[in-house]
Amino acid sequence: MNPFRRSPFVITATMLVYAFLYLPIIVLVLYSFNASRTNIVFTGFITKYSDTVLADGSNVIQSPCGPFHWFCELSKNTDVISAAKNTLTIAFIATLISTVVGTMAALALQRYDFKLKPFSQLSLYIPIVIPEIVMGIGILTLFSQLFGFLNNALNLNGDARLSLGLGTVIVSHIAFMIPFVTLVVQARLQGFEKAYEEAAMDLGANEWITFQRVTFPMILPGVLSGALLAFTLSLDDFVITFFTNGPGSTTLPIYVYGLLRRIITPQVNALSTVWIAIVFLAVLAIQWVQNREQK
Amino acid sequence: MLKRLRENKSAQGTLLVVPTLIFMVGLLIIPLLLTLVISFGQRSSDGNVIYSFSFANYIRLIGYSTDCASGAKICFDPLYAQIMWRSLALGFNTTALVIILAYPLAYFIARAHPKRRNTYLFLVLIPLWTNFVIRVYAWMMLLRQEGVINNILEFFAGLLHIPFTPLNMLYTPGAVLVGMVYEFLPFMILPIYTSLEKIDNSLYEAAADLGANSIRTLLRITLPLSMPGIVAGTILVFIPVMGTFIVSDILGGRQVVLVGNLIQRQFLDARDPTFGSAASLVLMVLTLIVTYFYTRKFGFGEEIVAA
Numbered sequence: 001m002n003p004f005r006r007s008p009f010v011i012t013a014t015m016l017v018y019a020f021l022y023l024p025i026i027v028l029v030l031y032s033f034n035a036s037r038t039n040i041v042f043t044g045f046i047t048k049y050s051d052t053v054l055a056d057g058s059n060v061i062q063s064p065c066g067p068f069h070w071f072c073e074l075s076k077n078t079d080v081i082s083a084a085k086n087t088l089t090i091a092f093i094a095t096l097i098s099t100v101v102g103t104m105a106a107l108a109l110q111r112y113d114f115k116l117k118p119f120s121q122l123s124l125y126i127p128i129v130i131p132e133i134v135m136g137i138g139i140l141t142l143f144s145q146l147f148g149f150l151n152n153a154l155n156l157n158g159d160a161r162l163s164l165g166l167g168t169v170i171v172s173h174i175a176f177m178i179p180f181v182t183l184v185v186q187a188r189l190q191g192f193e194k195a196y197e198e199a200a201m202d203l204g205a206n207e208w209i210t211f212q213r214v215t216f217p218m219i220l221p222g223v224l225s226g227a228l229l230a231f232t233l234s235l236d237d238f239v240i241t242f243f244t245n246g247p248g249s250t251t252l253p254i255y256v257y258g259l260l261r262r263i264i265t266p267q268v269n270a271l272s273t274v275w276i277a278i279v280f281l282a283v284l285a286i287q288w289v290q291n292r293e294q295k
Numbered sequence: 296m297l298k299r300l301r302e303n304k305s306a307q308g309t310l311l312v313v314p315t316l317i318f319m320v321g322l323l324i325i326p327l328l329l330t331l332v333i334s335f336g337q338r339s340s341d342g343n344v345i346y347s348f349s350f351a352n353y354i355r356l357i358g359y360s361t362d363c364a365s366g367a368k369i370c371f372d373p374l375y376a377q378i379m380w381r382s383l384a385l386g387f388n389t390t391a392l393v394i395i396l397a398y399p400l401a402y403f404i405a406r407a408h409p410k411r412r413n414t415y416l417f418l419v420l421i422p423l424w425t426n427f428v429i430r431v432y433a434w435m436m437l438l439r440q441e442g443v444i445n446n447i448l449e450f451f452a453g454l455l456h457i458p459f460t461p462l463n464m465l466y467t468p469g470a471v472l473v474g475m476v477y478e479f480l481p482f483m484i485l486p487i488y489t490s491l492e493k494i495d496n497s498l499y500e501a502a503a504d505l506g507a508n509s510i511r512t513l514l515r516i517t518l519p520l521s522m523p524g525i526v527a528g529t530i531l532v533f534i535p536v537m538g539t540f541i542v543s544d545i546l547g548g549r550q551v552v553l554v555g556n557l558i559q560r561q562f563l564d565a566r567d568p569t570f571g572s573a574a575s576l577v578l579m580v581l582t583l584i585v586t587y588f589y590t591r592k593f594g595f596g597e598e599i600v601a602a
Binding site for chain 2 (some may be wrong): 009022025027116123126127133174216219236260271283
């Protein structure tokens with residue numbers, strides 16, 4: 001019997017679900033090449049190149065960038081560029097810190113016994129079982145009460161006043177990313193016997209050498225996938241960022257959300273297309289690395 | 296001192312976990328306690344919090360109000376209870392639909408040739424990693440009055456010479472449901488796939504040898520063994536659906552108000568953080584109750600890590 005046999009029902013259902021997953025994405029990408037400025041109906045591609053942008057009513061006919069007109073407009077949009085910078089800054093710093101802190105906790109929970117262990121393990125489940133919005137408004141309340149109190153007590157004025165910004169977003173991202181890193185690294189540690197570490201110690205290695213030469217190389221794949229998960233969670237996050245960002249710390253998701261409530265040009269689609277292309281390349285790279293590791 | 300730390304395993308463990316605990320206590324547990332405290336407080340005229348101990352916000356959530364339009368002293372308006380119920384119902388419907396859509400796809404990938412599995416998974420990851428807000432926007436483009444779906448329908452109606460009036464799809468409960476299903480589908484596919492992939496092929500062979508047909512095999516082997524995946528997926532889908540406000544905001548407009556929208560508006564537009572805190576605690580308790588009974592019945596899936 002062929003173990004990979006599948007029924008026609010499964011194949012049809014699978015194709016329909018894939019179509020459901022991809023139809024919106026295809027439309028999104030197609031409309032980023034739309035000649036129509038209002039972007040309601042697809043009126044065709046911008047086919048002609050010229051030195052200046054020429055439009056007929058709401059349709060762009062000629063552009064220095066031709067069909068890539070909206071991508072060129074996007075690259076000139078300073079709001080988008082600063083939002084992209086913020087998004088990446090937040091994601092990098094938060095990933096770095098949450099990976100280190102989360103890995104330490106995973107080691108502690110998997111390899112040591114201590115009083116606070118049950119409480120620590122339990123607290124890590126909070127962000128998983130509680131809706132993000134509850135955490136978001138909780139953190140917002142904490143910061144606004146705390147900052148209000150400190151601003152008054154220390155008599156801070158003008159720029160010195162504490163307020164929401166990049167710092168509050170980064171700290172909040174770290175808090176909700178740590179549990180995911182810890183769980184991934186813990187799962188990896190569960191697969192390994194303590195015996196390797198004990199053998200290293202028996203052979204005279206101290207804790208640090210053992211960690212460096214034995215434990216760390218063994219858990220490295222887990223740490224990397226934890227970091228990757230944390231990075232994507234941070235890039236994708238909307239709710240926590242929405243409640244903790246302030247002026248000057250707008251991220252791309254927050255920026256796009258703001259646009260959706262006002263006017264939409266194909267620029268938003270161009271931004272989405274760039275995002276999808278980056279995701280595509282990133283996933284491709286990860287797959288390639290994983291395949292190489294397996295060989 | 297260092298030497299003593301070297302021998303004390305318990306102190307080492309504690310030291311390693313302290314940074315995590317600082318974040319968990321400082322940014323999760325204290326905010327939750329603060330939310331609880333504030334939910335008993337009241338709003339001052341300038342939108343600040345007056346600390347007190349009153350159940351006014353919770354009574355208002357149930358539907359009783361002391362200041363009502365009709366002039367009566369106490370009146371009953373189940374508006375907020377309706378919002379809670381609507382969110383719960385949407386959570387259940389989305390989860391059920393997502394399981395139905397995810398299962399065949401996950402099964403297909405798990406039973407595919409090992410060489411091709413990665414490619415099929417790759418195709419699930421791309422929509423998942425495409426930003427949440429961007430995915431809602433895609434559905435806005437599809438569902439609009441002059442949107443893609445109506446354009447396609449109009450085209451076919453024109454071919455068949457049928458008079459066509461554009462369908463009203465955006466700003467309906469249906470639009471919110473479709474948006475939620477689309478957003479959370481990958482979160483169900485991955486854990487179900489993980490648990491299906493673990494099933495040993497010999498089990499299927501044994502079932503076939505013993506004369507089980509495909510439906511019997513599905514009910515007696517595949518489904519029970521993939522329950523951990525379904526449970527993990529349900530937790531990953533149901534909880535965020537209950538708290539999301541973007542999907543209903545963009546695809547439901549002012550027509551479909553969920554708990555998430557209610558809370559968001561209390562904190563930003565209406566500026567009553569005390570009432571918003573009470574609503575968010577009720578939301579938290581509701582999701583915890585549902586999750587508790589659900590996991591008690593089916594167990595807590597380890598597959599949650601796999602996604």
